[in-house]
Amino acid sequence: MYGTYSLEDLTVSSTARALGLDNRPVSSRHFDNLELTNRFLQSLPFGVTITSVYRSPAVNSAVGGSSSSQHMNGLGMDLVPHGMSNEELATWLWANRASYPELDQVIWYTHKAHVHIGICPVGATNCVSGAPRG
Numbered sequence: 001m002y003g004t005y006s007l008e009d010l011t012v013s014s015t016a017r018a019l020g021l022d023n024r025p026v027s028s029r030h031f032d033n034l035e036l037t038n039r040f041l042q043s044l045p046f047g048v049t050i051t052s053v054y055r056s057p058a059v060n061s062a063v064g065g066s067s068s069s070q071h072m073n074g075l076g077m078d079l080v081p082h083g084m085s086n087e088e089l090a091t092w093l094w095a096n097r098a099s100y101p102e103l104d105q106v107i108w109y110t111h112k113a114h115v116h117i118g119i120c121p122v123g124a125t126n127c128v129s130g131a132p133r134g
Helices: 014-019 028-043 057-062 086-095
Strands: 048-052 076-081 103-108 115-119
Touching: 014 057, 028 115, 076 086, 086 103, 086 115
Parallel strands: none
Antiparallel strands: 048 076, 076 115, 103 115
16 A cells, blocks of 8 residues: 545646646535545555546646546546556556456556546446446
8 A cells, every 4th residue: 555645646737737727626525536536546556646636627628638537526547657657557457457346447548648547436426437438
């Protein structure tokens, strides 16, 4: 376990900072979902650098995010793993998916520096889908 992440870690956004956009969660469901995301991150057996978790609608729009992005619910995350490549992280999550039933989506990009992960754990609010999208 690699420790707990702060609210600042879970709301970091270079785009929000550069454009002067507010990226603070506004509802209790956001905070509850961010706690579930924090638990997921803590369960990973390796460290990660968070590049994005929660995105306000304005920040999501500014980065060109999907209108149904789990980031706006606090359940999507863009991560850079420590000690492995992005491809290795995506492969590891696929191989260990039975241990992570909350996984909804894993996207490994060949042209980006991060892996996108979406989760839909028990107790989450406003999950995009009821079944893993893959």
